[in-house]
Amino acid sequence: MGAVKAPTMDSERERTILIVEDEQSLAALHAHHLQDDYEARVAFTGGEALVELTSDIDLVLLDRRMPGMSGDELLDHIDDWESDCQVIMVTAVDPDLDIIDMPLAGYLTKPVSKEELLTAVEQAFLIDDYEELVSEYYETRKKYATLTAEFSPTEIDDERFDELEGRIDELEAAMNEILDQFPDDELREAFRGIHESD
Numbered sequence: 001m002g003a004v005k006a007p008t009m010d011s012e013r014e015r016t017i018l019i020v021e022d023e024q025s026l027a028a029l030h031a032h033h034l035q036d037d038y039e040a041r042v043a044f045t046g047g048e049a050l051v052e053l054t055s056d057i058d059l060v061l062l063d064r065r066m067p068g069m070s071g072d073e074l075l076d077h078i079d080d081w082e083s084d085c086q087v088i089m090v091t092a093v094d095p096d097l098d099i100i101d102m103p104l105a106g107y108l109t110k111p112v113s114k115e116e117l118l119t120a121v122e123q124a125f126l127i128d129d130y131e132e133l134v135s136e137y138y139e140t141r142k143k144y145a146t147l148t149a150e151f152s153p154t155e156i157d158d159e160r161f162d163e164l165e166g167r168i169d170e171l172e173a174a175m176n177e178i179l180d181q182f183p184d185d186e187l188r189e190a191f192r193g194i195h196e197s198d
Helices: 024-034 046-052 071-080 097-101 114-150 159-181 185-197
Strands: 016-020 039-043 059-062 086-091 106-109
Touching: 016 024, 016 046, 024 039, 024 114, 039 046, 046 071, 059 071, 059 114, 071 086, 086 114, 106 114, 114 159, 114 185, 159 185
Parallel strands: 016 039, 016 059, 059 086, 086 106
Antiparallel strands: none
């Protein structure tokens, strides 16, 4: 379990997940499910979560209905901070059209099994890794296209250009490796189709 890292990422750092859940027994259960693959932290209220939300948090598992600050309100705070962390709602509230405007990496309706939880978390991290790779891939391809349009093959015989070509190959291989790990077949093919059409 755990996402494949892009070649340029710090693959040694353990992903950190903040569980925001007012039911302490359920929060402890989620933390237990995650502990083998991730660092899990727990907040029982929105206020506690605001304190815990530091730059090293990679993903938040967020209960929507909590006393005091609701999950929706906390999500607004996270969005306002333009944080890089992703959010998965884990809630007893059935999804409605209002989630269209919410910056969510997933929505799970309680009760949630260990497998469902781990699959949703893994998929969120895989997508995040894939998007980082795609961003670097297109930047690298643009440089490649600019150089090949400007110079002939004999003029461009340079070690740095060879490294650029090699990096493109590395990125393509890494993207395909991540896509192959997507637990959702339909989503995997959708991402592959977007990449292959460009």
